Amino acid sequence: MAYKKLNGSLIISLESGDMIVESLEAICEKENIRAAWMNGIGLCRDPEIGFFDAGTGAYIFKRFDGDFEIAALTGNVALFEGRPFIHAHVVLGGRDMTTYSGHLREAVVSAACEIVITPLPGTLERVAVPGSPLKKLRL
Amino acid sequence: MAYKKLNGSLIISLESGDMIVESLEAICEKENIRAAWMNGIGLCRDPEIGFFDAGTGAYIFKRFDGDFEIAALTGNVALFEGRPFIHAHVVLGGRDMTTYSGHLREAVVSAACEIVITPLPGTLERVAVPGSPLKKLRL
Amino acid sequence: MAYKKLNGSLIISLESGDMIVESLEAICEKENIRAAWMNGIGLCRDPEIGFFDAGTGAYIFKRFDGDFEIAALTGNVALFEGRPFIHAHVVLGGRDMTTYSGHLREAVVSAACEIVITPLPGTLERVAVPGSPLKKLRL
Numbered sequence: 001m002a003y004k005k006l007n008g009s010l011i012i013s014l015e016s017g018d019m020i021v022e023s024l025e026a027i028c029e030k031e032n033i034r035a036a037w038m039n040g041i042g043l044c045r046d047p048e049i050g051f052f053d054a055g056t057g058a059y060i061f062k063r064f065d066g067d068f069e070i071a072a073l074t075g076n077v078a079l080f081e082g083r084p085f086i087h088a089h090v091v092l093g094g095r096d097m098t099t100y101s102g103h104l105r106e107a108v109v110s111a112a113c114e115i116v117i118t119p120l121p122g123t124l125e126r127v128a129v130p131g132s133p134l135k136k137l138r139l
Numbered sequence: 140m141a142y143k144k145l146n147g148s149l150i151i152s153l154e155s156g157d158m159i160v161e162s163l164e165a166i167c168e169k170e171n172i173r174a175a176w177m178n179g180i181g182l183c184r185d186p187e188i189g190f191f192d193a194g195t196g197a198y199i200f201k202r203f204d205g206d207f208e209i210a211a212l213t214g215n216v217a218l219f220e221g222r223p224f225i226h227a228h229v230v231l232g233g234r235d236m237t238t239y240s241g242h243l244r245e246a247v248v249s250a251a252c253e254i255v256i257t258p259l260p261g262t263l264e265r266v267a268v269p270g271s272p273l274k275k276l277r278l
Numbered sequence: 279m280a281y282k283k284l285n286g287s288l289i290i291s292l293e294s295g296d297m298i299v300e301s302l303e304a305i306c307e308k309e310n311i312r313a314a315w316m317n318g319i320g321l322c323r324d325p326e327i328g329f330f331d332a333g334t335g336a337y338i339f340k341r342f343d344g345d346f347e348i349a350a351l352t353g354n355v356a357l358f359e360g361r362p363f364i365h366a367h368v369v370l371g372g373r374d375m376t377t378y379s380g381h382l383r384e385a386v387v388s389a390a391c392e393i394v395i396t397p398l399p400g401t402l403e404r405v406a407v408p409g410s411p412l413k414k415l416r417l
Contacts, residue, residue, distance in 0.1 A: 035145055035150075037148075037178060037255045039178065049232075049236060050208075051206075051208055051232065051233070051234050051235075051236060052182050052206075052208065052250055053206075053234070054155075054182065054184075054206055054249050054250050060234065062235075062236055064236075072210070072211045072213075072230065074178055074179070074180050074210070074211045074212075074213075075180060076150075076180075076253060076255070087180070087253070088180070089180040089208060089209070089210045089211065089232075090210065091210045091211055091230050091232075091238065099238040100232065100236040100237065100238055101208065101210030101211075101230055101231075101232035101236060101238045102208045102210060102232040102236050103208060120145035120146060120148055120150070121145055121146040122143075122145045122146070124143075124145075124150060134250065134251065136152070136251060137141075137150070137152045137251075137253060139141040139142060139143040139150065139152050
């Protein structure tokens with residue numbers, strides 16, 4: 001992975017084999033990012049995405065085998081237990097352009113993935129919701 | 140709903156039961172936002188989305204029952220008849236991650252919905268297109 | 279097409295018949311944009327989108343006939359061979375809201391398409407990857 005700062009914004013180019021969420025959290029930790037918004041596009045393989053079942057209060061996760069275009073990655077960065085935490089959703093287009101989408105658990109970059117992280121001044125924090133996998137923004 | 144201003148950008152956390160478009164318009168009115176871009180993710184229920192049929196000049200609206208991940212909410216804020224007007228499109232992922240998308244008429248937040256509104260200096264205005272439901276940006 | 283600058287950001291309103299990628303590259307060239315991120319929504323017709331097959335190292339392109347809502351357009355601007363080059367992905371919702379997505383080759387605007395281009399200070403550059411259609415960001 002490589003990145004460049006342009007007036008505070010991070011332009012990130014992830015490379016084949018990079019784990020997306022893990023890489024972004026590592027970059028945010030290194031750059032001490034405490035609040036940010038992000039947008040990205042790219043290609044990934046074997047993405048695992050989730051749907052939050054509000055009825056049971058649990059995520060349903062599904063892993064899709066193979067390569068998918070990341071048609072949109074949208075998310076934010078906030079501190080959770082003192083460390084940068086990524087909350088991102090993705091839209092995935094397959095070989096026949098059929099599309100799946102949901103909460104991004106993790107995906108491996110295939111070919112390339114380009115992301116902009118725009119830090120916001122100040123700090124955003126998340127707190128765990130008791131009895132739930134959700135981590136809520138505390139505003 | 141709750142929100143926080145970080146250097147002018149509004150970080151918004153909508154809560155279960157909040158109407159998305161109505162809530163965003165209320166926040167923009169309160170904060171006197173006259174031009175902005177927005178991005179968001181979340182979970183919603185019973186979203187109603189539209190497809191503009193350029194042939195008939197009318198929207199086809201469809202309501203989807205149940206919960207959907209908002210994999211991407213993209214839109215802007217401009218003044219229409221003197222008040223902030225939201226124009227947003229959404230990408231919705233269902234329980235099996237099958238995806239639907241279109242113009243957001245309205246949706247109810249389920250669990251959580253996180254949106255950033257980035258105000259732009261100056262004013263954007265929309266004007267009604269005669270004989271059409273469209274409201275065009277006047278640049 | 280029309281556009282307006284608000285504190286450096288370009289708010290662009292493309293009109294029926296405008297080619298999206300071609301129009302955005304022309305605007306970036308005129309405005310001397312050397313690095314930027316972009317977001318957009320709109321309606322288009324006959325979009326041609328691609329899936330990059332990492333196995334063969336080539337894009338698979340597919341053209342979809344008719345009108346589609348652009349539920350999300352996400353991308354960036356960098357210089358390639360000295361000129362502004364758009365790299366964008368799109369999420370397309372059809373008349374029944376069924377959704378397709380991938381790398382945007384080109385699409386014609388139908389009714390309207392609203393895009394924000396946020397320039398970043400400095401320059402982003404792409405270089406051709408030998409033996410591949412990919413142009414990689416050089417950071």
